[in-house]
Amino acid sequence: MSDCGCDKARKDLEEYLRNEVCKTEHSDITEHLENCPACRDEALVATTLTAVIARACKETAPEQLRDQVLARLRSEQATHH
Template sequence: MNDRQDPPASPSAEECVDYLEQIVFFIDNELAEADCAAVRKHLDTCNPCLEKYDLQRTMKAVVARSCTEVAPSQLRDKVMFRLQQVRVEITTTEA
């Protein structure tokens, strides 16, 4: 009798697609615990998906950091002015 265990089978492409769709929700803690456990298990056995998970997590962190910056007041004023112009254009067009 051989005590050696065979390595787990590689996930299929279809499985990976399903898990990749869930990664964003997994990162944002928007999955049920059972689904989180399934995603974790898949990531433990699938290096390509783990790499995509790491990339997605890094991108979200960079975007989150960038969103804490405050726009210069001059830019804010220009944007607010343009928004007001668009409101006037829409109101004039609808009348």
């Protein structure tokens, strides 16, 4: 296999991390990341950011805050109907 280069690796990084590239491209990018610290660091940042966002999306608002938001929405809907 040949190294795909930084431009190709960075261009397709998001798709690569989501396993949305073909098997050949996946292998080429994997090989590139193994040999390129800068691209590997960029992949680590993207992976970490994705994990942090996923965790944040699983959190729920405190019940009191949810109640306040829902009460405000109901109030706004009542005044506009």
